[in-house]
Amino acid sequence: MIRPLRPMPHMSVILLVPRIPRVENKTQQLYARLNIRNYTPGKITADFVNMLEGKAASHGSGLFNVFDEAALSFFSGLKEIKQEFLSAGAADVHVAGSGPVLFTLLRDEIKAEDIFQRLQKKDWRSINLTFNHGSVE
Numbered sequence: 001m002i003r004p005l006r007p008m009p010h011m012s013v014i015l016l017v018p019r020i021p022r023v024e025n026k027t028q029q030l031y032a033r034l035n036i037r038n039y040t041p042g043k044i045t046a047d048f049v050n051m052l053e054g055k056a057a058s059h060g061s062g063l064f065n066v067f068d069e070a071a072l073s074f075f076s077g078l079k080e081i082k083q084e085f086l087s088a089g090a091a092d093v094h095v096a097g098s099g100p101v102l103f104t105l106l107r108d109e110i111k112a113e114d115i116f117q118r119l120q121k122k123d124w125r126s127i128n129l130t131f132n133h134g135s136v137e
Helices: 026-033 043-052 068-074 078-087 109-121
Strands: 011-016 102-106 126-132
Touching: 011 109, 026 068, 068 078, 078 102, 078 109, 102 109, 109 126
Parallel strands: none
Antiparallel strands: 011 102, 011 126
């Protein structure tokens, strides 16, 4: 079922682009690693929608990516890179798409900038974006 949602709240998105070699047919290979336990019956999506609509408290970003677990085991070193991202101050890190790019969402721009600067000091390729009700700054 598709229905309109409230706009996302003002958020910063930090992308961490690991220096991991490109893998041919990676999405196909990652799909092949998925099994029934990687999917959910929709509860995570329903909880996220309730959080956006103000009907439930937020615990973390509320996001889920079916490729999170598969990508962390598929890309050599990605688990350690995710840990570095968390150590820089991110509370909730996910794979973007099928990876290996990682991201975190933050409502606090100062904290987002602090995490971004910490990643920059470690010479990680990272990008800090701000979303303000649908537009990117």
